[in-house]
Amino acid sequence: MLEVKNINKKYRSHEILQNVSMYIARGEMVGLVGQNGAGKSTFLQIVATAMSVNSGDLKLNGLSYKDNLKAVRRQIGYVPQEVALWEHMTVRENMLFFAKLSWNKLSDEQCRAICENMQLHEWDKQVSALSGGMKRKLNIALSLIDDPQLLILDEPTVGIDLKSKTEIVRFLMQQAKEHQKMILYTSHDMEEITTYCDRVYMMGDDSFYDDYLQRKGISLEKI
Numbered sequence: 001m002l003e004v005k006n007i008n009k010k011y012r013s014h015e016i017l018q019n020v021s022m023y024i025a026r027g028e029m030v031g032l033v034g035q036n037g038a039g040k041s042t043f044l045q046i047v048a049t050a051m052s053v054n055s056g057d058l059k060l061n062g063l064s065y066k067d068n069l070k071a072v073r074r075q076i077g078y079v080p081q082e083v084a085l086w087e088h089m090t091v092r093e094n095m096l097f098f099a100k101l102s103w104n105k106l107s108d109e110q111c112r113a114i115c116e117n118m119q120l121h122e123w124d125k126q127v128s129a130l131s132g133g134m135k136r137k138l139n140i141a142l143s144l145i146d147d148p149q150l151l152i153l154d155e156p157t158v159g160i161d162l163k164s165k166t167e168i169v170r171f172l173m174q175q176a177k178e179h180q181k182m183i184l185y186t187s188h189d190m191e192e193i194t195t196y197c198d199r200v201y202m203m204g205d206d207s208f209y210d211d212y213l214q215r216k217g218i219s220l221e222k223i
């Protein structure tokens, strides 16, 4: 379980997050929405241990971030907004390169199985020749090498076609439901968020999201 309690984050004097609390249970896929600049990416980076807080507490599976940073990190997969891949290498070479650097020394077959499971079949294709959707799938596949308990994704479906988008979100849902992972992700596609997420958190104070989600009958928690 992920437990976030009363966290605060400032960039100089600019307060971005004020007393933010939330949780994610195992097997849950949770969406995070809010207008541009509301603080979603900042929040994801904090939960991913890539950024510190000014105050407040975070715990993952009972381990506090303050005292167990390394152990917490081992349980987290983080997929930032920007796709970060070796363009001149193939899908296979990218997977094996990152597998070598990871805790889990996965074999060629195990790496391939992750990609196949994501409907990414272009194993020997150079990354520069992949479509945007395939690149996003590969970016997510890389984050799964260490078999993280908590998967955090910043707009994983932005700018890709509906088929790839649906495959990615269904894959994430499968990770939550069949493997009891915790999934936290942001998207500006409300249709997608409301269709697939178990719960939705809204960051900032914007009645547009409030009204929209309430009309859809989606349980919304403001943070």
Ligand SMILES: Nc1ncnc2c1ncn2[C@@H]1O[C@H](COP(=O)(O)OP(=O)(O)OP(=O)(O)O)[C@@H](O)[C@H]1O
Binding pocket: 011, 016, 034, 035, 036, 037, 038, 039, 040, 041, 042, 043
């Ligand atoms: N490194 C930084 N230094 C100073 N201010 C920052 C920094 N990163 C983000 N900000 C500011 O913090 C606020 C929240 O930014 P953040 O990127 O977390 O929002 P967001 O909800 O993810 O936005 P978007 O939907 O556009 O991705 C914005 O006002 C942004 O300008």
